[in-house]
Amino acid sequence: DAAEEDAAALELYRKAAAQGDAAGEYGVGLMYAKGEGTKKDAAEAMRWYRQAAAKNYVPAIEAIAWAYLTGDLGLARDAKEADAWGERAVKLGGRKPVLPPAVKPAGAAVPPAKK
Numbered sequence: 306d307a308a309e310e311d312a313a314a315l316e317l318y319r320k321a322a323a324q325g326d327a328a329g330e331y332g333v334g335l336m337y338a339k340g341e342g343t344k345k346d347a348a349e350a351m352r353w354y355r356q357a358a359a360k361n362y363v364p365a366i367e368a369i370a371w372a373y374l375t376g377d378l379g380l381a382r383d384a385k386e387a388d389a390w391g392e393r394a395v396k397l398g399g400r401k402p403v404l405p406p407a408v409k410p411a412g413a414a415v416p417p418a419k420k
Contacts, residue, residue, distance in 0.1 A: 308342075315342030322353070327362035330354075334365065338378060347379040354378075358390075363399035366390055371402040 315336045321329025334353030337346045351372065357365035370390035376382035391401030 311336070311342035313342075322356075327357040327360040327365070330357035330360075331362055331365040331368070334368070338368070347377070351378050351380070361397055363394055363397050366394040366397065367399050367402060370394055374402050374404065 315333065318329045318332030318336060322333050323329075330353050334350045334357065336342045337353065338350035339345070351369070354365045354368050354372075358369055367390075370387050370393075372378040372380050373383045373387035373390060380386075387402065395401050
């Protein structure tokens, strides 16, 4: 069942994070952001994203940029912060999040999937 799989995934991410793995830290943050395997918790998601971002983990940096852009995960919408985080992602080989012109931020919990 999906709930059991999510709980198992969260446990694996936690084990990786406990060893200082940035991808594991990001994974824990993502699970909190989505409320998968655990209760949804924006502050906890941001804590884990920031921990991974401190290690220059691009997906975490992109997620933080997206949260500032949309005003999600407990952050106030802040275009300047979103741009700064987005520029950091670009410098590390990632992408700067941009909202499509016709889309108003609805507060998505995670950045859109890359194509």
